[in-house]
Amino acid sequence: MGEIQNHRDLKVWQISMDLVETVYRLSRTWPNHELYGLVSQARRASVSVPANIAEGAGRRRTGEFIQFVGIARGSLAELETLLILANRLRYVDGDARDHLMSDIAEVGRMLTGLIHSLRERQTR
Template sequence: MNIPVQSHRDLKVWQIALDLTESLYRLSERWPKHELYGLTSQVRRAAVSVAANIAEGAGRKTTGEFIQFVGIARGSLAEVETLVILARRLDYIGEEVCHALMQDILELGRMISGLIQSLERKRSLS
């Protein structure tokens, strides 16, 4: 039996995106202070954008709008991935931390793609 989604807060993909955002905020607190308005700010904004766009899409009226915002979230996740790789290359994070983050990003990306596919099926049935 499927439980209906009442809010974006019910979406596992949104919850995982918020967890990733929290992790990146805590991790980036330790980055050099000269990066505060550079890489630190950029990775935080990109991570927030993933969860925020999922939430905004869920709050829209049409499935098409939801798909559009989830697509933006997917783009923001690609930005997060790029910034994590850069943080590793600059030695702001270690290899193990980078690997764990990349696994989380990969899984979240799969979930986002699955949500888009599900929404596209729903739209085609309407």
């Protein structure tokens, strides 16, 4: 991994931003009584992923970056759980769920790869 100039250069940040947009669009169709519950929680969890990547990239130490990428992974797992719940409550159909789960898995793989790359850089 080369030197990161800006968090916006990271493909994982770009894709996680796309995921946030998808979650916002999809959650608009959820019941109004969920606005301050599941809608709000899913949106916050989705935003937390690119936000923590950005915050970590802005830190001076690689160890701090790794910590924030770990937090992003936790938020991604939270988002996955909330989307499974939304599907169980029939707020999300199977196709939308499958598409989102695929996106979540891709971002998860990328976050894991970023952590491995950062750890390698840290040991040099």
